[in-house]
Amino acid sequence: MANLEVEFCGLKFKNPVVVASIETTNSPEVIRECVDAGAGGMIIKTLTDIEDMARLTQNSKYAILNEKNELIKGKVNKNFVFFSRSGYSSTHYKEWVPYLKELRQYAEDHGSHLIGSAGGKTVQSWVDICRTIEDAGIKLIELNFGCPHPAMMPGVHGGSMIGQDPRVAAEVTRAVVEAVDIPIFIKLTPDQSKPVEVARAVMEAGAAAVTATNRHTGFVVDIETGRPRLAGPAGIGGTWAKPLSLRWVHKIFTELGVPISGSNGIYDHKDIVEFIMTGASTVQIGSVLMLKGIKYLSKVIRGLEEFMDSHGYPDIQSMLGIASRHSVRDYSEQFRKPRMHSEVNVESCRNPKCTICIQTCFYDALAQADGVVGMLHKNCIGCEMCTNTCPFDSMKMHTTSEEQRQSGEFFRIPEAVFEAGKFEKGFERGIKLSRALD
Numbered sequence: 001m002a003n004l005e006v007e008f009c010g011l012k013f014k015n016p017v018v019v020a021s022i023e024t025t026n027s028p029e030v031i032r033e034c035v036d037a038g039a040g041g042m043i044i045k046t047l048t049d050i051e052d053m054a055r056l057t058q059n060s061k062y063a064i065l066n067e068k069n070e071l072i073k074g075k076v077n078k079n080f081v082f083f084s085r086s087g088y089s090s091t092h093y094k095e096w097v098p099y100l101k102e103l104r105q106y107a108e109d110h111g112s113h114l115i116g117s118a119g120g121k122t123v124q125s126w127v128d129i130c131r132t133i134e135d136a137g138i139k140l141i142e143l144n145f146g147c148p149h150p151a152m153m154p155g156v157h158g159g160s161m162i163g164q165d166p167r168v169a170a171e172v173t174r175a176v177v178e179a180v181d182i183p184i185f186i187k188l189t190p191d192q193s194k195p196v197e198v199a200r201a202v203m204e205a206g207a208a209a210v211t212a213t214n215r216h217t218g219f220v221v222d223i224e225t226g227r228p229r230l231a232g233p234a235g236i237g238g239t240w241a242k243p244l245s246l247r248w249v250h251k252i253f254t255e256l257g258v259p260i261s262g263s264n265g266i267y268d269h270k271d272i273v274e275f276i277m278t279g280a281s282t283v284q285i286g287s288v289l290m291l292k293g294i295k296y297l298s299k300v301i302r303g304l305e306e307f308m309d310s311h312g313y314p315d316i317q318s319m320l321g322i323a324s325r326h327s328v329r330d331y332s333e334q335f336r337k338p339r340m341h342s343e344v345n346v347e348s349c350r351n352p353k354c355t356i357c358i359q360t361c362f363y364d365a366l367a368q369a370d371g372v373v374g375m376l377h378k379n380c381i382g383c384e385m386c387t388n389t390c391p392f393d394s395m396k397m398h399t400t401s402e403e404q405r406q407s408g409e410f411f412r413i414p415e416a417v418f419e420a421g422k423f424e425k426g427f428e429r430g431i432k433l434s435r436a437l438d
């Protein structure tokens with residue numbers, strides 16, 4: 001059986017599935033349920049001294065939408081959109097102290113970890129909250145530099161406002177790291193263009209890892225009433241956001257090589273596998289548990305174990321970052337790959353009933369020809385669209401041989417367009433040009 005254990009920030013987790021800081025972890029009872037359901041860890045809902053962020057949670061609004069932008073009344077599926085407005089922990093951080101001690105013990109007795117989360121009013125408050133969490137025996141704290149809501153709360157400075165500024169993010173991180181002895185990791189915001197710079201700044205300031213990422217800010221319109229849902233902007237997430245989060249996991253993993261906790265876009269174990277294969281050692285599961293209940297957590301962990309067994313992955317390390325390692329570094333590598341073209345398998349093709357490949361070929365390489373799909377290789381640029389849209393797996397990609405390239409029958413990239421080798425020269429020319437302009 002696969003070994004799900006993983007090391008993160010110096011702690012051993014029995015599995016990489018960690019319950020995110022969210023409404024679920026705003027209650028001691030539910031945190032205990034998460035431990036019972038087998039969570040590797042639970043991150044407590046962000047502890048704070050900002051009264052308005054606590055009040056905001058008591059004033060929460062949630063709308064769950066389907067892919068057609070309609071409210072979901074009933075069971076959610078993988079396409080759910082979670083649009084919501086809420087704050088941090090609904091009670092002052094000091095009121096949590098007795099629970100922190102008790103829950104930490106309960107978690108440890110079951111091989112799990114209670115993880116702190118902080119969001120303070122001033123630099124000193126960040127320090128005070130984290131010291132309080134450490135004094136309760138907690139061994140790891142996440143700093144919430146990703147929450148979208150403080151930016152929309154007059155008079156409050158926190159969350160994504162800090163996470164958008166590498167200098168401020170580093171200052172808060174440094175102050176906390178110097179004040180406590182336990183590792184600190186930073187939850188980043190995707191509401192910006194430079195999370196890698198922020199990640200670099202906080203790692204240099206002493207963070208042990210980063211979380212990529214918290215949620216985006218969205219605006220959703222109900223076209224029947226002509227009004228915004230939930231009265232205006234709010235936090236938004238769902239599995240649609242997963243590729244956007246993975247983009248940052250991939251970039252941080254390849255450019256910084258630091259430990260990452262993945263978040264934003266989880267529905268089931270397959271999403272967790274994607275985050276691990278991109279480079280996240282632990283993965284946080286959030287909103288789906290609010291919709292499906294805590295029992296669903298055991299199903300996700302079981303699903304992960306079954307996936308690893310059926311695909312021959314003996315442990316988490318064997319999956320960690322494998323997709324990122326196989327990724328092209330940039331588009332110049334794409335240019336160096338051999339050219340390809342598609343071929344149709346007329347046996348399995350359902351033309352003329354189906355014409356999807358012809359419809360989606362933007363290069364006039366496919367056409368209707370006496371009840372079968374005709375190919376004009378000269379026009380096929382090897383874009384893979386037909387292979388990826390054919391419902392009958394009747395289009396296959398083939399490497400264009402040198403002989404075929406020379407025959408004049410197959411597509412040749414026109415002169416002056418970057419081709420293998422030329423790209424590098426063009427790139428050098430670009431650098432020289434930009435230097436000359438400086």
Ligand SMILES: Cc1cc2nc3c(=O)[nH]c(=O)nc-3n(C[C@H](O)[C@H](O)[C@H](O)COP(=O)(O)O)c2cc1C
Pocket residue numbers: 020021022023045046082084086087088089117144147187213214215237238239263264265266284285286287288
């Ligand atoms: C209703 C709600 C409340 C949240 N509260 C917090 C919070 O207090 N602190 C925090 O760091 N993240 C908070 N988050 C973000 C989640 O921890 C998580 O990063 C996000 O939901 C993305 O994960 P998911 O796609 O699994 O839901 C909240 C998210 C939601 C939907």
